[in-house]
Amino acid sequence: MIRKLTCLFFFGATFFALAQENEQNKNQGQLNVGIESNSQWYIDDDKIKISEIDAVERFRSNNYIKADYFISKWEFGVQIESYSPMALLNYAPELDKTHIGTMYARYNNTDIGLDITAGHFYEQFGSGLVLRSWEDRQLGINNAIFGGRIGYEFVKGARATILGGRQRIGMGFDLADSFISGADVDISISDISNMENVELNVGTSFVGRYENLQDKYPTLDKMTTMHSVRADVAKGGFYAGAEYVYKSKDALVEGQGALKTILAEKQYDGNALLINLGYSQRGFGLDVNLRRMENIGMYSERDLNGNTFNTGVVNYVPALTKQYDYALQNIYVYQVATTTGFSPYVKAGEIGGQFDLFYQFKRGTTLGGKYGTYLAVNGSFWNALEPQDLDLDQRQVSTGFFDFGRKYYNDLAIETRKKISDKWQTVFLVMGQYYNQKYIEDTTGEHKAYVVAGEAIYKFGDAQSIRVIGQHLWADGDKKNWASATLEYVPSLNWSFFLQDLYNYGNDNKEAQLHYYNLGGAYTHGSTRIGMSYGRQRGGMICVGGVCRWVPESSGLTINISTNF
Amino acid sequence: MKKTILLLFLFVGILSFGQQNKMPNVTLKNLDGKNVNVSKYNNTNHPVIISFWATWCGPCINELSAIHNVYQDWQDELGAELVAISIDDARTQKRVRPMVNGKGWEYEIILDDNHNLKRALNIINVPYTIVLYKGEVIFEHSNYTPGAEREMYNVIKSKVKK
Numbered sequence: 001m002i003r004k005l006t007c008l009f010f011f012g013a014t015f016f017a018l019a020q021e022n023e024q025n026k027n028q029g030q031l032n033v034g035i036e037s038n039s040q041w042y043i044d045d046d047k048i049k050i051s052e053i054d055a056v057e058r059f060r061s062n063n064y065i066k067a068d069y070f071i072s073k074w075e076f077g078v079q080i081e082s083y084s085p086m087a088l089l090n091y092a093p094e095l096d097k098t099h100i101g102t103m104y105a106r107y108n109n110t111d112i113g114l115d116i117t118a119g120h121f122y123e124q125f126g127s128g129l130v131l132r133s134w135e136d137r138q139l140g141i142n143n144a145i146f147g148g149r150i151g152y153e154f155v156k157g158a159r160a161t162i163l164g165g166r167q168r169i170g171m172g173f174d175l176a177d178s179f180i181s182g183a184d185v186d187i188s189i190s191d192i193s194n195m196e197n198v199e200l201n202v203g204t205s206f207v208g209r210y211e212n213l214q215d216k217y218p219t220l221d222k223m224t225t226m227h228s229v230r231a232d233v234a235k236g237g238f239y240a241g242a243e244y245v246y247k248s249k250d251a252l253v254e255g256q257g258a259l260k261t262i263l264a265e266k267q268y269d270g271n272a273l274l275i276n277l278g279y280s281q282r283g284f285g286l287d288v289n290l291r292r293m294e295n296i297g298m299y300s301e302r303d304l305n306g307n308t309f310n311t312g313v314v315n316y317v318p319a320l321t322k323q324y325d326y327a328l329q330n331i332y333v334y335q336v337a338t339t340t341g342f343s344p345y346v347k348a349g350e351i352g353g354q355f356d357l358f359y360q361f362k363r364g365t366t367l368g369g370k371y372g373t374y375l376a377v378n379g380s381f382w383n384a385l386e387p388q389d390l391d392l393d394q395r396q397v398s399t400g401f402f403d404f405g406r407k408y409y410n411d412l413a414i415e416t417r418k419k420i421s422d423k424w425q426t427v428f429l430v431m432g433q434y435y436n437q438k439y440i441e442d443t444t445g446e447h448k449a450y451v452v453a454g455e456a457i458y459k460f461g462d463a464q465s466i467r468v469i470g471q472h473l474w475a476d477g478d479k480k481n482w483a484s485a486t487l488e489y490v491p492s493l494n495w496s497f498f499l500q501d502l503y504n505y506g507n508d509n510k511e512a513q514l515h516y517y518n519l520g521g522a523y524t525h526g527s528t529r530i531g532m533s534y535g536r537q538r539g540g541m542i543c544v545g546g547v548c549r550w551v552p553e554s555s556g557l558t559i560n561i562s563t564n565f
Numbered sequence: 566m567k568k569t570i571l572l573l574f575l576f577v578g579i580l581s582f583g584q585q586n587k588m589p590n591v592t593l594k595n596l597d598g599k600n601v602n603v604s605k606y607n608n609t610n611h612p613v614i615i616s617f618w619a620t621w622c623g624p625c626i627n628e629l630s631a632i633h634n635v636y637q638d639w640q641d642e643l644g645a646e647l648v649a650i651s652i653d654d655a656r657t658q659k660r661v662r663p664m665v666n667g668k669g670w671e672y673e674i675i676l677d678d679n680h681n682l683k684r685a686l687n688i689i690n691v692p693y694t695i696v697l698y699k700g701e702v703i704f705e706h707s708n709y710t711p712g713a714e715r716e717m718y719n720v721i722k723s724k725v726k727k
Contacts, residue, residue: 030586034687066687070589108590110602124679127655134654134679137689157600188598199598232598239662276659285663318656323621356660358667371634374668417630425627425711457627463712490710522708529690529707562707564687 029071034564036064036137040088043556047514048536050089050554057086058556064101064137075106081171090551091140092309094170101172102144113153120144120172123163125184125205128316129245129272129296130226133167138542139549141310143300144168146175157191160184167300169312176300176312178211199234209314211302217251217264224250226298226315241276247296252395253305254343260303266395268340270295272317283360289320294349294385294399297338305339308550320354321380321411324431326453327502328473328482332435333541334382334409335548340397344442348387348397351404354380371419379412384439410434427455437478447477465490474506481506497521502538520558528563587695587702588615589685593650596662596674603648603675603682608700611644612721616672617683617693619653620660625692626668628709633670639718643725647672652691654678698724 039061042050050058061084068077081101083091104119122144125131135142147165154160161184166175182205189200207226214220230243247270252263272293279286297317299305304312317338324330337347357377361368386405387397413431420426431451438444453471460466469486486500502516520533539553586607595601606613614632618625629649632639639645649672651661658678665674677683686695689707696704696717704720706713 030589032589032685032687034689036689066684068589068685068687070586073590075590110590110592122679122681122684124655127658128679129655132655132679135684191599201598234598237666278659278663280663280666282666282669285665285667287659287663289659316655318654320656322660323657325621325623356663358663360667360669374630376664376667417626419630419634427623457711459711463710463716465711467711493706493710493713493716496708496710524706524708526705527707562689564689 029069032068032070032564034064034066034562036562037560038062038088038137039559040554041557042089042554045536045555048553048555050552054089054552060086060088062088062091062095062137073107073109075108076104077106078103079172087140089554090549092170092311094174094311095140096171099171099173101142102168103172113156113159115149115151117149118147120146120168121149121163121165123149123161123182124316125161125182125207126203126228126230126243127274129243129274130205130207130228130315131180131182131184132313132316134316139310141313142168143311143313145180146173147180155192157188159186161186167312167314169300169304176304178209178300180300180314181208181210182206197235199232199239201232203230204228205230207298207314209298209300211300213262213264213302217262220251220262220264221249224248224298226296237279237281239276239278243272243274245272245296247271247298250295250298251302252340252342253302254341256306256308260305262302263395268295270297270340272296280358283362285356285358287356288353289355290353291320292349292351292385292401293317293338295338295340306337306341310549319382319409320352321382321409322354322356322378322413324413326429326451326469326471327486327500328451328453328471328484329413329431331473331479331482331540332433332437332447332449332475333548334380334411334435335440335541336382336408342392342395342397345439346387346390346392346397347384347439348399348405349385350382350408351385351402352380352382352408354378369418369420374417376415376417377413379410381410382408384408406436406439407434408436408439423459425457425459427453429453445477447475449473449475463490463493479504479507479512494525495521495523498533500535527565529561531558531560533558586700587686587697589682591682591685593675593677593682596665596676601673601675606648606697609646609697610699611646612696612698612703612725614645614647614717614721615650615695615697616647617650617652617677617688617691619651619691620657620664621653622691624709627711628692628694628714629670629672630668631711631714633668635714635718636671639721643718643721645721648675649673650675650677650682652677652680652683654680696721 042058063082066079079101082098083095087095102120106117108115122133133143145165149163151161164181169176184205186203205228209224212222226247228245232241249267249269252266275290277288298314300312319334319336321334341347359375361373363372384405385399386403389398411433415429433449436446451473455469457467467488471484473482484502488498490496499519507513516536516538518535522531536555541548588603590604592602692709694706703724
């Protein structure tokens, strides 16, 4: 029924827009089409084999076609997704076959500040701590909300948004059995009052999830809410910002898959405080990020809590650490538990921070040389909030505001980038890490790791270049030491070829001392990119933007195609 | 279902005509917290280089650094303006300002933290670079390899000096 109605709405709106176009005949429309196809042909080799269940389909492909039509103040779009014959390994099983992924119609009149969307939409309130719906195809995330949204700029610089709908938790019309409502006000005080030298922005949001499970759990509230306030201020080179979120009581959820249980009698509220401070001027930048949070994660269905596919996440609670460039820096990636839990380990929240420092040694100085040297230093420390008054049987725990508990993660890295001459360019970095695998991955162990990496680019001819990267990781546990080398050759603007090997030579298990080699090439022309590679995929976490997806070890041929017109 | 999809494509086919404005009607905040509607770059009398990047993207930083070294010349000689659109989301966005200043980049920085513009332009990977001049896309490229900025320079120069 919903599907029929939306189709009808979509076509109706298209016709209406076309009719309008003929009447006005002044503003011609614009069509944007994007196509992406990611395929993998899993070919076992003597060392790496995919599981029997996975092997039912050895060729897998994720495909997306998206078309948006812009005409005057109107916008219509549809995305069709095809996971056939099956989705790539470890994507959510709900992503299956060919269906509409998203479709929407939008009226966006910037003259009067009115913006109305019906259908699927993406939205973010503030930094996303209360609400973020977005798409990340690499991670298999699409938590678009299907419903309606109205945005209105009531004064220049002040905007209000209200929205409501059901969240996508599979293909486009597989919707969560709940209703998400939201409201946000964002005000630029400096814009409204024409302040010249100060920027001041404030905002507040509300998000509600209506999920009625009272047939089964009579004591469980139908409505769970989050409220937030935020403010950002900047003057001269200084800036500061803060956001506070409160989440109302929500049931504790335990277990995974079929064993998942909602403990309706055990309810916890949650909160988060995010603070950002910084100073920057030409050639120097310093930023500090602090966060304390407990039980702030929300899912559009309670029993999706903590699922490995990130299905149904309502808010965005990323691990606040630097997203590193190099392969061996991404073996141990911090992730954070966003809800309070007791099993297998007690987790009652997180507290910590990170900093970033950027500095430019000026041209013509000893360290700067002819072209200047760029230095980046970053570090982070993240600890548990110490569980207080713990009663495991009763599932009871409390926290103090400033109680630093056990360490989850910390890192410190220094990176320099330097152009030596017209032909040579280098990057050099060192990094140290502490990774509490037991609590981050719910397994065992804790490790220290150190990474050293160097990169050199040599340019020659018109646009030809060779890039060489060497990396080494020392770890005192888990899979221990790794070494890696990469060679990239770019013969022209359109072509590039690479050869890479990650070698886990330090693994205590001799059988697991594998080379994860990859070789491939890419052709790029205008907006089109075609890439192909053959080799082994290291099993583990693939992380984008602080959100991770686990992938199994595999071997085979990968083809990626993307274009837009 | 299949029929619906077919129909949709038919519609899309019928609709695809007419002169195209590259930049859609999308409003984003710049680094100073001011709203910028990117459609204003569609019809400028000087070349506008739109470069999508992120703080965690090595090639993006290489590209913006390479252009930084010659930006003064490009501005003086070609009247070129570079608009760097950061796709960093809430996790890494706070790193944008110190990095931009730390590197001394003098570009207009626009924040696309929930990928509204990236999505509207169907951009899959960064770096992604578009050069607009007098309502026309004169250069478009979906990666960066060392030296590619020279090709971009040549293309812009050939159009501007006409």
